[in-house]
Amino acid sequence: MAATTRRHGEALLRAIHAAVRAEVAAHGYAGTTYEGVAKRAGTSKPVLYRRWPTKAGMVLDAFLEARPGLTVPADTGSLSGDLKAFLRTAQSMMERAGRQTLLGLLAELDPSAGEAVRELLFARGADVLGPLLDRARRRGELGDAPLPIGIAGPALDLVRHEVLIVGSLTDEKLDAIVDEIAVPLLTARSRLSTGS
Amino acid sequence: MAATTRRHGEALLRAIHAAVRAEVAAHGYAGTTYEGVAKRAGTSKPVLYRRWPTKAGMVLDAFLEARPGLTVPADTGSLSGDLKAFLRTAQSMMERAGRQTLLGLLAELDPSAGEAVRELLFARGADVLGPLLDRARRRGELGDAPLPIGIAGPALDLVRHEVLIVGSLTDEKLDAIVDEIAVPLLTARSRLSTGS
């Protein structure tokens, strides 16, 4: 494998990241080791340790590199439908990264590095929720109260909670989050428009 | 320490549980080992391995033994106040068990054993929420719609999410969960009384 070429910088880094993801896929997060990654990547342990003092940091970087961007889902015709489509996308991404892996990262990384972890958990979901709510307002589903995005965020929080902590999220539960919590709150706001 | 007596059954078990909790407190969940627990408890590794094949199972049992029961908080005069008091209690219990520990348990135990883990995370919080809602109804804060306890549950879910996944829960955030999500939903229900 190390026949002739010796990789550097970018190329080496990407090869390591790919190897990390493959190892996690093969043996799970807990079963992933520096030695396994080194062997699979065709490199050596010191090369890995020079870059990452902890396994969690290494795995985090590898997954961040491959993280797919969240995109605004197609218009389904209703706020309820749009929210469900979005949350289902978020759910499948979390499940793709793996519950054990995400929990492992959360457990091992100090909260100070939590910023980056939340990238994996779609803290930026708000960027997608904005357009969805705009769409709903254009349809007339919301009044013209200021964008209460703070109410759509918790819907994503609840999805995270179910997937990571409870361990499963059924379609029924997801629908309930949207139809019994998010949509009522969003529309009630526009109706009552009573300031605290 | 092992001067003369050799413990059996219950007494030994409780001593081990106490040692586990002390080890976790001293070295954190990740830093807790079978050897450390054995030494502190004045017993030996085989004794531990005979009982628990995994560290997670051992720690879980130790914490379950010491878990304080959730009690219905004193009447604060309002649904909002009661909910806040209850959620703050739940929060402090989770923080007492420790974020790292809880995340570690969630990550290592199969979801099949999740039932027991949720004991630690107050799945039974519903037992407390019921009385709180009854109280609110007697005050006239709710209509007489059927108990929508399914709306108070998510408030607890959001607290769990903030403490475990986000890593911190400020008083402001907790207040917002109650006053902007739980209470509006609970009271709106009784006002609209619209089926479906």
Place this chain on the structure above:
DNA sequence: CAGGGAAGAAACGTTACGTTCCCTAGAGGC
């Protein structure tokens, strides 16, 4: 009081950790 089951001690091989030493390929400056 006899028998058996479990406690506890000691040691074992294995695996991964995290580090060190060294050699050499190749990138970049001149």
Place this chain on the structure above:
DNA sequence: GCCTCTAGGGAACGTAACGTTTCTTCCCTG
């Protein structure tokens, strides 16, 4: 195109915990 110097990669090391085996000894049970 040579020279330097950085960084890749191999190998080995001590340490620590794992998970298990063996054996002795105590205490509960019948």
